[in-house]
Amino acid sequence: MRVANSATALVDLALKAGDSYSAAAVYSIAESKQKHQLKELMFGKRRDALALARWEHTPASVLEALCSASDDAIVVRLDKNQNTPTLAISKLYVAENQRSKSSASLTVLVAQHRHASLSVLKNIAQFEDDEASLLAVSKNLAANSEVLSILLDRFESSSILAALQKNISEHPSTSPQLLEQLYEKGDVYVKAAVIGHANCPLQLIDKALLEENVFIQRQLAADKRLNNEVISRLSLHQDKSVRCAVASNAIASNDVIKLLAVDESDVVRRVIASRLDLTSHVISRLMNDQDVWVRQKLARNPTVSFGVFDKLSKDLQADVRRGVARNPRCPVKLLHLLAKDEDYWVRSAVAYQHRTSKQLLIELADDTAVDVLSGVANNPNTPQRLLKKLTASAEADVRRGVILNPSATRLTLLPLLEDAYYLHRLMLVGNSKLKDKDKWHLCFDPDYQVRFTAFKYFAGHFIKSSS
Amino acid sequence: MKILVAVKQVAALDEDFEIRADEKDVDEDFLLYDLNEWDDFSLEEAMKIKEAGTTEVEVVVVSVGPDRVDESLRKCLAKGADRAIRVWDDSIEGSDAIAIGRILAAVAKKEAPDMIFAGVQSSDQAYASTGISTAAYLNWPHAAVVADLQYQAGNKSAVVRRELEGGLLQEVEINCPAVLTIQLGINKPRYASLRGIKQAAAKPIEEVTLSDIGLSGADVGAGNSMSHVRRMYIPAKGRAEMIEGTIAEQAAKLIQIMNEFKGV
Helix, strand or coil: CCCCCCHHHHHHHHHHHCCHHHHHHHHHHCCHHHHHHHHHHHHCCHHHHHHHHHCCCCCHHHHHHHCCCCCHHHHHHHHHCCCCCHHHHHHHHHHHHHCCCCCHHHHHHHHCCCCCCHHHHHHHHHHCCCHHHHHHHHHCCCCCHHHHHHHHHHCCCCCCHHHHHHHHHHCCCCCHHHHHHHHHHCCHHHHHHHHHCCCCCHHHHHHHCCCCCHHHHHHHCCCCCCCHHHHHHHCCCCCHHHHHHHHHCCCCCHHHHHHHCCCCCHHHHHHHHCCCCCCHHHHHHHHCCCCHHHHHHHHHCCCCCHHHHHHHCCCCCHHHHHHHHHCCCCCHHHHHHHCCCCCHHHHHHHHHCCCCCHHHHHHHCCCCCHHHHHHHHHCCCCCHHHHHHHCCCCCHHHHHHHHHCCCCCHHHHHHHHHCCCHHHHHHHHCCCCCCHHHHHHHHHCCCHHHHHHHHHHHHHHHHHHHC | CEEEEECCEEEEECCCCCECCCCCCECHHHEEEEECHHHHHHHHHHHHHHHHCCCCCEEEEEEECCHHHHHHHHHHHHCCCCEEEEECCHHHCCCCHHHHHHHHHHHHHHHCCCEEEEECCCCCCCCCCHHHHHHHHHCCCEEEEEEEEECCCCCCEEEEEEECHHHCEEEEEEECCEEEEECCCCCCCCCCCHHHHHHHHHCCCEEECCHHHCCCHHHCCHHHCCCCCCCCCCCCCCCCCCCCCCHHHHHHHHHHHHHHHHCC
16 A cells, blocks of 8 residues: 555545544644544544543644533543643633533643643632642643742732742742742741752852751752852761762862762762762772762763773672673773673673674674663664564564664664564654655554554654645 | 463553443443453463474463453454454343353353463452352362463373462462463563464454353343442542641641541
8 A cells, every 4th residue: 555645645544444543643634624524533432532532642633622522521631631732721721610610620630731821820820719729830830930929929828828838939930039038938948949949049048058957958058159168068067968969069179079989978979979070089989989889870980090990890799890881981892891791781781882892792692681682782883684683582672672773774674563562663653764655554553552653653744744 | 172261351440430320330431441461361371382282272262241352352363362252142241250150161161171261360350250160160170370380281280380478389280171360470471463463353253142052141140140239439538638837837737637636
């Protein structure tokens, strides 16, 4: 069968298939008469309409077409579906308000929806009384500072003020002015959140320096606007989380890093081991750390020298050796050594490593461990003839490795279009190495998800060509 | 040699659903149907025996249910089952697991298999008794919750490891023919190949009525079952409240709630 050469032909095929998911995939490119037929196919049976209203992949255009439904169960699903577009959410909110007996639980769903418009959120903030809905608005990332400000002003003396303050202090859209207001009126948790906020004004940082509360100090210690003296003071704090925050702070001086590299807490030293600005003295200290995770973090650190890699590649702990093998700067010489490691998890890291040579990958392809073979299948340096062989592996993980391999050619991938695992066929729909004629039969796949993805892929051609 | 695999098309609930007007089940519009997960493992175990043995093995899947069950039976055929049988009659509606066991036993008497596999339980009703009741009606030995099976086609006995509480395994030798209820994880079920799916679409599914297996409406259905559903409902939720505020405020609120609860 030949690839459809027009939107009309593709929609006709979806209609002929008689499957609601294929219909949903082409709905946005259909002409008005076809749209009517597609709606009949998708929503004719309540069962199908309910399934599409709930499905996380249902296109926004289909959900919008469903939003005039009077079925309460469908409305709930549309309110919950994160793909429901802004206009549909607004319509659902208006319809809900016009009902004689509106449901607070539906308003909550609208209030927490990521596509809720600012005007809807503002309306809820201004006029709704249901606490759950108001709290949902205060957490909704679509809300802006104005909406958040309305909430704070409206409920200044309400029982939900504490919860609102907590949510708004953590909201990324909260303005510096609102943060100042929250810092003045909020409890210690709110203050801590304000200090940790990306929009926190400098004057609040200065104020927080006078606070002794550990929650506030933890946030403060991570701030990049602190001076050396404060950072040094906080690096001596008795709370390990505060010291951890200092250890992760990019502005920490070499002296502070040196001090924290011998910190009594493993957690602090682990953070230090991940830094990209370590001196050789600190690295030497961490290389011999008793904590496996510290050595593992160091092994993953791309700034360490060959000597460090060499020592850590002989570590008694496999996780540390694996860290070396995973490091993007791991020397090729060490990869050869680690490819013979007794632990398959270490060999697997070598197989996934992009610096591993073609020859080494050929040797690793004889391994029996699935994780090693998956790495070989994923590696862009693996020779094509090996990849072709791996497409016949009995292990789905290995075959998937070939699908994910950016070097796999069309001829290598072709047999995988018949893979028994539906997800593999689905993944190949978007593969740029395959031609449209290779993928076309996936529109008639036994699995509805594959059919949907294939129809959507071909529908995309006509959206692009018409725009 | 023949292995009969009893399978069920189970219903999974969506996140939100409605109860039917008669309050005895969930509204069918809200149910998603699929092959019972345990039965996938049972079929795979039968397929392993079929593919490993030198003796020819016929794997027959059987299910009790309406037309929609064909979809699950086709899935089994696509995975390699040789034949599929579906038993249905409107009078079967409302049958409990024991009555279904009676139907499966009647099919077994007609098919004369050497082994019967069933899942330990179904994911929707979870009675875990269909396989066992089938064995009882046949008067065959049975082993439940089988996590490992050593059996070659044609053998007069099998060695099974049964999964018990506390991580214990019980090794049991069982005479054949027998009914085994298979536990999840005993093997790695295969995916049906596209070729298998295409071939399965052309294979017939044998539709069997009660009279074909020597039963009548008087043997099955809600009225002739030992148990029946009186009603299905969502229990009323208890009250829960997140207490916000400072520790002192939370403590004060907690005391207030406790006093209200005690009626102080």
